[in-house]
Amino acid sequence: xxxxxxxxxxxxxxxxxxxxxxxxxxxxNTARSAFADVIATGDAAANAEAFKAFSSAVxxxxxxxxxxxxxxxxxxxxxxxxxxxxx
Numbered sequence: 159x160x161x162x163x164x165x166x167x168x169x170x171x172x173x174x175x176x177x178x179x180x181x182x183x184x185x186x187n188t189a190r191s192a193f194a195d196v197i198a199t200g201d202a203a204a205n206a207e208a209f210k211a212f213s214s215a216v217x218x219x220x221x222x223x224x225x226x227x228x229x230x231x232x233x234x235x236x237x238x239x240x241x242x243x244x245x
Contacts (some may be wrong), residue, residue: 174181189212217234
């Protein structure tokens with residue numbers, strides 16, 4: 159446990175930020191799981207809605223700095239490939 163006042167404050171803020179980051183990561187992973195479940199059904203309308211929810215969760219996590227912008231773009235691109243019409 160830190161003894162210096164500023165170190166105590168920093169430990170508290172770090173713990174609070176860690177909880178927020180874990181919640182956001184969990185939200186993204188939950189949306190990803192829901193998206194994967196919907197893809198298994200094969201319903202195009204449901205796929206689009208689930209992709210929209212997943213994309214929103216990823217964008218929010220990137221906006222808050224939980225994941226990088228490039229990671230967000232990569233995850234959305236991979237997800238879209240799974241529902242894109244086959245050419």
